[in-house]
Amino acid sequence: MTQYQHTKSDGLDFAKGPSAEQIEHSEHRKDLENNAVGAGQADYSGAVKKTSEVEIALVRKLDFRVMPILWAMYFMNYLDRNAIANARLNHLERDLGLVGTQYNTCISILFVGYLLMQIPSNMFMSSGKVRPSIYMCSCMAAWATVSALTALVKDYPGLVAVRFFLGITEAPFYPGALYLLSIFYTRKEIATRISILYSGNIFATAFAGLIAAATFNTLDGAHGLQGWRWLFIIEGIVTLAVAVVGVFMLPDAPLTTKWLTPEERQLAHERMIRDTVGDEGSKGTRAGFMQAVRDPKLWLLAFMQNMHLSACSFNNFFPTVVGSLGFNSTITLVLTCPPYLVSGFVGYAVGYTSGRFNERTWHITISMGAAMVGFIISCITLNTPARYLSCFLFASGAYAVNSVILGWVSATLGQTKEKKAVSLSIVNVLANASYIYTAYLYPSSDGPRYLPAMAANSAFAFMTIASAWALRLWLQRINRKTSDQNGLRFAY
Numbered sequence: 001m002t003q004y005q006h007t008k009s010d011g012l013d014f015a016k017g018p019s020a021e022q023i024e025h026s027e028h029r030k031d032l033e034n035n036a037v038g039a040g041q042a043d044y045s046g047a048v049k050k051t052s053e054v055e056i057a058l059v060r061k062l063d064f065r066v067m068p069i070l071w072a073m074y075f076m077n078y079l080d081r082n083a084i085a086n087a088r089l090n091h092l093e094r095d096l097g098l099v100g101t102q103y104n105t106c107i108s109i110l111f112v113g114y115l116l117m118q119i120p121s122n123m124f125m126s127s128g129k130v131r132p133s134i135y136m137c138s139c140m141a142a143w144a145t146v147s148a149l150t151a152l153v154k155d156y157p158g159l160v161a162v163r164f165f166l167g168i169t170e171a172p173f174y175p176g177a178l179y180l181l182s183i184f185y186t187r188k189e190i191a192t193r194i195s196i197l198y199s200g201n202i203f204a205t206a207f208a209g210l211i212a213a214a215t216f217n218t219l220d221g222a223h224g225l226q227g228w229r230w231l232f233i234i235e236g237i238v239t240l241a242v243a244v245v246g247v248f249m250l251p252d253a254p255l256t257t258k259w260l261t262p263e264e265r266q267l268a269h270e271r272m273i274r275d276t277v278g279d280e281g282s283k284g285t286r287a288g289f290m291q292a293v294r295d296p297k298l299w300l301l302a303f304m305q306n307m308h309l310s311a312c313s314f315n316n317f318f319p320t321v322v323g324s325l326g327f328n329s330t331i332t333l334v335l336t337c338p339p340y341l342v343s344g345f346v347g348y349a350v351g352y353t354s355g356r357f358n359e360r361t362w363h364i365t366i367s368m369g370a371a372m373v374g375f376i377i378s379c380i381t382l383n384t385p386a387r388y389l390s391c392f393l394f395a396s397g398a399y400a401v402n403s404v405i406l407g408w409v410s411a412t413l414g415q416t417k418e419k420k421a422v423s424l425s426i427v428n429v430l431a432n433a434s435y436i437y438t439a440y441l442y443p444s445s446d447g448p449r450y451l452p453a454m455a456a457n458s459a460f461a462f463m464t465i466a467s468a469w470a471l472r473l474w475l476q477r478i479n480r481k482t483s484d485q486n487g488l489r490f491a492y
Contacts (some may be wrong), residue, residue: 057266058217062184067196069249070177074200076239077173079208080147085319086212087228089329102156106163113167114430121136121172122179122425133250136176140243143169148236151229175425182410182420188355191407195351198402199344206340207334247350288418297412298423302360304467305405305431312398315440325384343396351403364401364468371397375458379451412479415429
């Protein structure tokens with residue numbers, strides 16, 4: 001299936017007359033627009049094969065400068081957020097006197113703060129009133145501080161408060177990172193980059209158990225502090241250090257990136273103009289918000305991502321789920337690592353092939369289908385090897401879909417950068433709302449099988465697949481209506 005191509009001005013200075021280099025670049029861009037559709041050939045970056053060596057080198061340079069710092073920031077984002085799941089195995093509930101569903105509420109309350117900040121944060125970033133690099137790193141420093149302060153919590157109200165503010169301070173990062181990727185990478189490239197970014201989440205969860213196990217076994221009781229308190233302190237300090245590095249590494253926009261040459265800045269800017277999926281024109285942040293909310297495709301994509309993240313709700317309780325296998329806390333923390341390591345590589349492969357073949361629906365169907373099998377196995381058996389195998393299936397299948405759906409959002413709702421930014425944040429907000437209610441699917445009383453949670457996850461996975469096919473049929477209908485016109489053509 002091909003993507004829409006819309007020809008725009010090549011940015012030549014007609015008053016002065018185009019230089020030979022401009023003419024060469026102009027002809028190259030026109031050749032790209034005429035041949036990119038259905039080319040089906042890609043280099044490692046996901047760019048079509050006919051892309052010039054200059055553009056391939058630019059994409060490679062972006063990858064080496066942008067992706068490592070964003071990945072490191074996201075790694076720390078999830079390490080800090082999910083430290084509480086591992087702290088639970090080091091008697092956090094006992095030490096703070098948590099009873100009933102109070103632990104679940106502490107998981108849920110983070111996402112209340114998280115949701116409140118996301119849309120205004122991305123609107124603020126795309127408005128041009130603040131440098132994304134400064135804003136995102138300042139927010140990271142704030143969440144590092146809040147996370148470290150968890151070590152001072154003495155009771156349930158204190159933990160609720162610190163988790164709420166952790167959600168507020170963490171909220172700007174992920175939609176902000178998606179926005180940065182969307183203004184530097186084209187629609188065919190972005191799914192691969194989102195999958196790389198999202199692997200930061202996955203590998204953070206993979207290594208969180210190992211980091212926690214090492215902390216608990218070496219520092220538990222040191223200076224009168226429990227191991228889980230040391231975990232929050234150490235991870236908070238490392239996060240703060242990464243935030244400082246990010247100030248110097250993160251770019252703000254293609255035309256203002258200092259580590260690009262003037263020619264590379266112009267090419268980076270022009271190729272994103274060329275990749276825009278429409279010509280609604282930029283009319284400001286408020287107009288971008290209205291463009292987004294009036295597009296009905298946004299709401300189906302938001303529902304799809306909500307169902308997907310609902311199926312991923314096991315993330316906040318994964319050590320508890322693995323703990324149901326019956327091993328001690330140290331072995332349990334170690335066993336949480338392999339399923340996430342595998343899912344990280346699977347997620348990259350799915351994101352890459354989705355961008356490579358410009359296809360979404362079947363990637364979502366196969367991945368979430370595998371997750372459904374894993375959830376069903378967890379429902380029907382207490383056999384230890386089978387249940388551990390199910391962890392690989394549902395972790396790999398569910399996590400693989402994230403980059404595909406978010407890439408679909410960017411490709412379908414990217415008529416202006418403001419609309420794209422608002423669309424990504426709205427989808428992320430409505431999707432993460434799932435973590436508010438799914439936190440209550442895992443009460444300790446349902447262990448070790450957690451039948452209601454796993455059954456619900458199976459239903460969420462099925463609805464994700466159904467939503468993908470509904471959107472596919474919708475976009476096919478739109479494409480048929482415009483097949484005889486020089487209008488929008490959407491990929492599915």
